[in-house]
Amino acid sequence: MDGHDPGTMRARPSMERWLLQGARAAVFLRPDWTGLRATPALVAGVLVADLLMTILSGRLAMQGPVSFYWRSLGSRRWRTTTRW
DSSP states (O other), X not given: OOSOOHHHHTTSOHHHHHHHHHHHHHTTOOXXXXXXXXXXXXXXXXXXXXXXXHHHHHHHTSOSOOOOOGGGGXXXXXXXXXXX
16 A cells, blocks of 8 residues: 555565664654564664764764763763663
């Protein structure tokens, strides 16, 4: 009905299938989640990729030299944010 063949979807590797269905959802098409499994490694990979993209996009928004204030990791506010 929506123009994709479930038979070709099964032959693709898991990560590629997740990305394809995520792209479909991003452009408001109905994703087909059948047969997709979220393994711990896949979830960890997505979280790491999201963290790296957030850091990269934040760094690109800053002009000039930037340094990280490492002592802030030990602050009370940071621990509350990350629930340490």
